[in-house]
Each structure stands twice: as C-alpha cells, then as structure tokens.
Amino acid sequence: MYFEYFVEGGDFTNAGYASSQIKKHLKELGVDPSVIKRSVIALYEAEVNIVAHAYRGKIKIFINKNGVKMLLEDEGPGIADVGLAMKKGFSTASEAVREMGFGAGMGLPNINENSDSFNIDTVVGKGTTLEIIINF
Amino acid sequence: MEEVLYHRALEIVEDVCVGCAHCMRVCPTEALRVRGGKARIHPEWCVDCGECYRVCPTRAIRVRDDDFSKIFDYKHRVLLVPTVFYAQFGSRYSRDNINGILGMLGFTEVCPVEQSVDLLMDEVNDYVHNSKNKPVISSFCPAVTRLIQVRFPSLVDNVLQLLPPLELSAQFYKRRYVQENGNDEGLGIFYITPCIGKIAAVKSPVGGYTSPIHGVINMDYIYNKVLLALKNRVDIVSEPLVKSSLSSKGILYPTTGGESVNVDAKCLAVDGLASVIDILERVENEELKGIDFLELRVCDESCAGGILLFGNRFMISDKMKGYAATIPDVHELVPEYKKYCSAVVHMERVEPRSLVKYDKDIEVAIRKMESARELRKVFPGIDCGACGAPSCTAHAEDVVKGLSDVNACIFLRTKYEKRGEIDSDEAIKIMEFIWGKDRFEKK
Numbered sequence: 252m253y254f255e256y257f258v259e260g261g262d263f264t265n266a267g268y269a270s271s272q273i274k275k276h277l278k279e280l281g282v283d284p285s286v287i288k289r290s291v292i293a294l295y296e297a298e299v300n301i302v303a304h305a306y307r308g309k310i311k312i313f314i315n316k317n318g319v320k321m322l323l324e325d326e327g328p329g330i331a332d333v334g335l336a337m338k339k340g341f342s343t344a345s346e347a348v349r350e351m352g353f354g355a356g357m358g359l360p361n362i363n364e365n366s367d368s369f370n371i372d373t374v375v376g377k378g379t380t381l382e383i384i385i386n387f
Numbered sequence: 388m389e390e391v392l393y394h395r396a397l398e399i400v401e402d403v404c405v406g407c408a409h410c411m412r413v414c415p416t417e418a419l420r421v422r423g424g425k426a427r428i429h430p431e432w433c434v435d436c437g438e439c440y441r442v443c444p445t446r447a448i449r450v451r452d453d454d455f456s457k458i459f460d461y462k463h464r465v466l467l468v469p470t471v472f473y474a475q476f477g478s479r480y481s482r483d484n485i486n487g488i489l490g491m492l493g494f495t496e497v498c499p500v501e502q503s504v505d506l507l508m509d510e511v512n513d514y515v516h517n518s519k520n521k522p523v524i525s526s527f528c529p530a531v532t533r534l535i536q537v538r539f540p541s542l543v544d545n546v547l548q549l550l551p552p553l554e555l556s557a558q559f560y561k562r563r564y565v566q567e568n569g570n571d572e573g574l575g576i577f578y579i580t581p582c583i584g585k586i587a588a589v590k591s592p593v594g595g596y597t598s599p600i601h602g603v604i605n606m607d608y609i610y611n612k613v614l615l616a617l618k619n620r621v622d623i624v625s626e627p628l629v630k631s632s633l634s635s636k637g638i639l640y641p642t643t644g645g646e647s648v649n650v651d652a653k654c655l656a657v658d659g660l661a662s663v664i665d666i667l668e669r670v671e672n673e674e675l676k677g678i679d680f681l682e683l684r685v686c687d688e689s690c691a692g693g694i695l696l697f698g699n700r701f702m703i704s705d706k707m708k709g710y711a712a713t714i715p716d717v718h719e720l721v722p723e724y725k726k727y728c729s730a731v732v733h734m735e736r737v738e739p740r741s742l743v744k745y746d747k748d749i750e751v752a753i754r755k756m757e758s759a760r761e762l763r764k765v766f767p768g769i770d771c772g773a774c775g776a777p778s779c780t781a782h783a784e785d786v787v788k789g790l791s792d793v794n795a796c797i798f799l800r801t802k803y804e805k806r807g808e809i810d811s812d813e814a815i816k817i818m819e820f821i822w823g824k825d826r827f828e829k830k
C-alpha cells in the first residue's frame with residue numbers, strides 16, 4: 252500500500268500531518284502499538300526536519316505485511332557533516348525555529364533509535380533523502 | 388443485581404428510536420450505524436462517553452442503571468453521593484435536607500464519594516514521582532480510560548494504576564462494616580452516578596479489579612425523587628446515618644483542574660471530548676514534553692457536565708467552588724481512610740482493547756484497506772450520512788467488510804438510476820433497507 256504527502260519548508264502548522272495519517276492507518280491495520288509509536292516518532296521527526304531545514308519535500312510511505320518503509324526526499328541545503336548531525340544535541344536550526352519548540356538537535360538520533368534501518372543520502376546544495384524502515 | 392455483567396452501559400430502545408442518525412454523527416469511535424430505520428451500536432467500539440445520549444431527541448438511548456427497589460435486598464444500605472449531586476439543588480435546600488430525604492427513600496447511611504480524595508492524592512503524588520511512564524494519565528474519568536483502551540492502546544501504561552475515589556470510598560465502607568460485623572452480610576453499597584461511564588466502570592472495571600458496589604443509580608432519576616419530596620415538604624421521620632466529612636480538596640476534585648491542583652508536578656488539566664482526543668494524539672506523538680501528570684475528563688466542565696445532571700454545568704461547577712471556599716482542606720476521617728484503604732489503593736495495568744477494523748491477518752487487512760481507499764474516491768466526500776454510516780470513509784470500510792452496499796450511497800445511486808442501471812423501485816428499497824420501511828409515508 253502506498254501513501255504520498257507533500258511538505259512545504261517553513262510550514263510548521265502542518266508539520267505532523269503525514270505522521271498522524273500514518274498513525275491512523277497503522278492502528279486500523281491492527282499493528283502492534285509499540286511499532287506504531289516508533290513509526291510515528293521517526294516519521295514526525297523526519298517531517299519536521301523538512302519543514303525546519305528544506306525548501307520542500309515529498310514523503311513516500313510503503314506498507315506491506317513485513318513493515319513500513321518511509322522515503323523522505325527533500326530539496327534543500329543538504330547535510331554537510333552527517334556524523335555530526337547524528338550527534339545528540341547538535342542542531343543548525345535557527346533561533347526562530349528553536350523558539351517554536353523545534354530544533355533541539357534530537358531529530359536524526361531519535362529517528363535512528365526508533366527505526367530498524369536508517370539511511371541518509373545527502374548532497375550539499377541539493378537535498379537529502381532519508382530512508383527509514385520499521386519492521387512489524 | 389450484582390450477577391449482571393454489562394459490557395456497556397447504554398442500549399438503544401428499538402421501539403423508541405426513530406432512526407434520526409443524530410447519535411451516529413457524534414460518536415467519537417464511529418461505533419453507530421443506521422439500519423432498518425434504527426440506530427445500531429458496535430459494542431466493542433463503544434467507550435461509554437455518552438455523546439449519543441446527549442443528542443438523542445427521543446430518549447431512545449437508555450442508561451442501563453440498576454432497579455432502585457433492589458436496595459431493599461440489603462439490611463444496611465450505604466449510599467455514596469457525588470458532590471455534583473448536591474450542587475444541582477437550589478440554595479434553599481441544604482445538604483442536611485437532601486440527606487434526610489435520601490434516608491426517607493430507604494438509605495441507612497449516606498456519605499460523600501470524594502471522602503477518599505485526601506488519601507488518594509497522597510498516593511497519586513508518590514506514584515507520579517516514581518513513574519517511568521510520563522505523563523501519568525488520571526484514572527478518574529472512566530470514559531477517558533476506555534477511550535485510551537480502544538483508540539490509544541499505546542498509552543495504556545500511562546494510565547494511573549490507582550483506584551478512583553469512588554472505589555476507594557466504597558472499599559472504606561465495606562472494610563469498616565466487615566471490621567464491625569465480622570463479614571459483609573447484609574451490606575449493600577450504592578452509588579448515584581452523574582454519567583454512564585461510571586456505570587460501565589463499576590460493572591466491568593479495568594485493572595484486574597472487582598468493585599464492592601452493589602448497584603448504580605441514575606442521578607436523573609434520584610434528583611427527581613428528591614426534589615419532589617423536598618417540594619412536598621416530606622416529614623423526615625428517620626434520619627440516616629450521615630458521614631459527611633469532606634475537605635475542600637474533595638469538593639473540588641470532580642471540577643476541571645481540581646485533581647491536578649493537588650499534584651506536585653508539572654500538570655495539565657483538559658476537559659471536553661474533542662480536546663481530550665487532541666491531547667492524547669499529541670501524547671502518542673511524543674509532542675507533549677515535560678508534562679508529568681494529565682488530568683483528562685471527557686465532559687466539558689468535568690463531572691458538572693455529566694450527562695445525567697440537571698442544570699447548567701458552569702453554574703454547578705461555580706457552586707462547588709463556592710462551597711469549597713467555606714470548608715477546610717482536610718477532614719477528620721483521613722487517618723481512618725489510611726488505615727482501611729492504603730492496602731487496596733493500587734490496581735493492575737489497564738489492558739488495551741483492540742479496534743480491529745479489517746482483519747487480524749495483516750495481509751488481508753492491507754488488501755481490504757486498499758480497496759476501501761479506492762472506493763472512498765468514488766464517494767462524494769460530504770459525509771451526508773444518507774447511507775447509514777457516519778462518513779464516506781466509514782461507508783467505504785463497511786462496504787469492504789461486506790456490511791453495506793456501494794448503492795447505499797445516494798450520489799452513486801442517482802447516477803446509476805440516470806444510467807438506467809437500477810430502477811426507482813429498487814432505489815426506494817435500498818433507502819428503506821437503511822432508513823426503515825414506510826419511511827416515506829406521511830405520519
């Protein structure tokens with residue numbers, strides 16, 4: 252089953268739409284609550300990352316009997332040092348973003364902790380694609 | 388009456404139901420449909436919130452309370468009265484007047500439900516301090532607990548594993564009676580309820596617990612009885628035993644914020660069904676950071692807005708606050724409560740209740756969900772309810788599950804009629820199947 256969502260950079264009021272939709276669908280499928288929780292947290296973090304850092308992005312979600320695969324492709328500045336971005340507490344978020352309660356530097360590490368497989372493909376100046384897999 | 392095991396506290400009285408579908412539109416779990424001109428309830432999905440009861444214009448939704456005359460099966464009849472009950476009466480009737488009438492109606496002992504709040508709050512503070520599952524969600528409002536079981540199963544471990552005040556007070560009167568009489572023979576404990584959620588909670592409690600309460604009485608019913616007696620100035624010939632000890636904490640507890648104000652941690656108090664659902668969504672998404680305790684109540688203005696109450700919820704709540712300001716914040720029975728109830732205050736984990744929509748087999752479920760999504764696209768998306776389901780999405784799901792027909796959609800049906808694929812007799816039949824025979828006859 253395939254779902255697709257579009258995300259606009261800077262649109263914080265709508266950040267979380269994809270994750271709340273996916274949460275609803277996973278519940279309807281009767282997926283284990285702890286798996287749903289991990290999926291929603293990982294997706295929400297990734298969604299907010301696009302809003303906070305990129306210009307726009309597309310979220311592609313694939314669900315089958317084995318699990319959920321999420322691809323988040325954005326057009327944006329890319330990540331210069333992935334190793335550093337994966338460190339807890341590191342953030343390049345602006346002051347304005349932090350004031351809204353985002354940008355604590357927990358995004359990528361949190362996605363990593365909640366997923367069974369996590370890949371980052373990034374090109375500086377072009378954009379970033381995250382691949383998150385969570386098994387049922 | 389204690390043998391009766393209710394799975395839910397509401398039922399639809401078929402003869403009275405006119406199939407108006409008001410209830411179907413307000414159900415937070417989409418547990419209602421209309422078939423054959425009558426509302427039908429999916430019992431597994433009902434959370435006993437009472438929203439349907441509020442909007443039913445014909446009183447076809449009945450509260451499954453207990454028959455009042457059953458109280459006389461017991462020699463010693465204890466009545467637990469919630470604070471909101473007194474707050475409905477005009478100021479010329481005192482608590483003493485009201486208690487006197489309750490005695491005349493047959494109760495031998497009358498006591499406030501919120502008497503156990505003082506003991507409970509000490510326990511809640513310890514619990515919140517030690518809990519790893521933050522935010523701790525109050526176990527007070529039974530509809531909230533059931534909503535979590537059905538719609539937010541990942542949060543069951545956040546539910547406070549302590550008994551609500553009603554059960555603690557009931558335990559107190561039972562234990563004290565047993566202490567004095569050697570056993571509980573002859574003791575009947577009754578409760579006046581402001582909502583249906585509490586009926587379900589007493590009849591089929593969560594957390595591996597059995598309630599000592601023998602019967603639940605509808606507040607609407609007893610309010611009328613008491614008011615009638617007061618108006619007729621019935622002579623009080625036999626006073627019931629009244630254990631009225633209550634602190635201001637107890638009075639305020641059933642009002643919004645009255646619970647969290649006594650929790651020494653970062654708290655949030657939320658009332659109203661839609662707001663409660665919104666907050667639970669956020670808790671699930673881990674958006675709610677730094678909150679230790681959540682006080683959630685499904686009714687607006689908490690118990691003052693209970694569905695079985697008479698009067699304006701803001702005025703009732705205001706009256707409770709006014710009364711609380713006149714009494715001390717501690718009462719003399721607290722040490723006795725500690726002695727009798729400290730050992731029973733804990734309950735077990737609340738188990739999730741699954742809301743399996745399509746199938747237990749995930750492959751089948753995915754296939755059916757895909758079909759429902761495809762089908763959803765052909766429906767108009769205006770959620771008119773003419774198909775007997777609360778929304779186009781719900782109708783698509785019903786069709787996939789074999790519970791409804793695509794033709795039930797009035798938009799598609801009109802299209803098929805125009806194309807000559809169904810005739811108007813058939814179209815009327817479909818309408819009658821949903822909305823009942825002779826629905827189009829003028830009455």
